[in-house]
Amino acid sequence: MKLQHLSLILVLILFSGTARAATLWDKFNDEVETLYQQGDYKGAAVAAKKALQAAEQGLEPGHPDIATSLNSLAMIHSAQGHYKEAEPLLKRAQAIFEKSLGTESPEVAATLNNLAMLYRNKGDYAEAESLYKRALAIDEKAFGEEHPNVAASLNNLAQLYQAEGQYPQSEPLLKRAVTILEKTGGPYHPNLAVSLNNLALLYNAQKQYAKAEPLYKRVFAITKRAFGPNHPNVALSLNNLGGLYKDQGKYPHAEPLFRRALLISEETLGPDHPNVATSLENLAQLYREIGYSHKAEPLAKRAAAIRAATR
Known part of the structure; x- marks a missing residue:
């Protein structure tokens, strides 16, 4: 039976750029987010490429907005299953963010999370674990221990442990993520559905069906309401x-x-x-x-x- 995890992907909501008047780049980014949330990944990819082109034409090569566009395009490729196309974009984004914003910036943490997800999908668990742990450490230092970005990193590291069958390591991370997201986003936030889904998968894998079913139903209700x-x-x-x-x-x-x-x-x-x-x-x-x-x-x-x- 193929069950499916959800990852908390921050790139489309985390990076808003510096405060300034709206630009063509902002317009394309808004379009990317709208199409992505609608599940129109082909349309989102077209808009993301336009955003990247606008950033590259109007900004210095190492500007963070270019890394943001690279990150967005990479994650749309990933959502379509195009992992080979996504990986070099994420590595380039990581390098730009580290140079322009510092190695412990939240933008670096989000990019590390996204890159780690690619490695997990390819079965390179050791590399993925290292990146997830680094992202979690950065987020806890930058935001404190009860921030949605910390919940995202916890969720994603927990997914990796589930993929490896390390259920005792995964469960407390997911429960902590759920607690953070309920507190910060409320009971109907789509990011909460992600962690609830993955906690349900954990119980399902251990044949704890009575625990899993209400969580799956709650995930469906939240996701349908949100999207x-x-x-x-x-x-x-x-x-x-x-x-x-x-x-x-x-x-x-x-x-x-x-x-x-x-x-x-x-x-x-x-x-x-x-x-x-x-x-x-x-x-x-x-x-x-x-x-x-x-x-x-x-x-x-x-x-x-x-x-x-x-x-």
């Missing part, structure tokens, strides 16, 4: 809730959730995105378990083709 019913993050929450039901043999509950998650992912991310492959794999596995091999096989083949194309 609307047809956003990729809504698809992730449906996929995970469906996985919980499938693991308990509640197949009639799981199938419609998997099918809806697949439809949303196809419509918002395109037919060849890794999240589409995940939904296809989950639906195929469900059909195998209930004896519908003829339905499972074409789904599994399509998922395998997507995975092969994105390696």
Whole structure:
């Protein structure tokens, strides 16, 4: 069963640049954020490239706004599963921020978080852990221990430990992140849904289904309220809730959730995105378990083709 984590990605909301009159760069950044929140990653990538071009044409090569645009474009590539394109952009952004703002700036911490996520997705856990821990230390020093940026770093480090099966190390980090986000953002903030989702995944992996289910349902409600019913993050929450039901043999509950998650992912991310492959794999596995091999096989083949194309 493929369950899906959510990462707290700060780049689209953290960097607002220095105080000044609105510029073309600001206009493109606003467009990037709007399209990204809508799940229109292709449109967001176009706007992010325009923002980067505007920054590079109007600013000195080492200006922080250029790093901000590099960071934004990189994370949109990552959301589309284009990790090879994202990594050099993040490394360039990191170098600019370290030189222009200092090695312990919040902007460096956010970039480290985003770069670590790439390494985690590629299975390079040792490199990812080092970057996550460095980001957490910077954020705690810069903001104190109860800031949303600290919660983001805690969440992301916890995800890494979950991927490695280190559940005792992960749980307290996630609980601390949830407490911070409830206190600072309230009960309906989308960032809270991220940590709740990952805490639910932790319980799911340990077969603590009674703890996981209410968290998954809360994630779905928050995400739908924040982004609307047809956003990729809504698809992730449906996929995970469906996985919980499938693991308990509640197949009639799981199938419609998997099918809806697949439809949303196809419509918002395109037919060849890794999240589409995940939904296809989950639906195929469900059909195998209930004896519908003829339905499972074409789904599994399509998922395998997507995975092969994105390696």
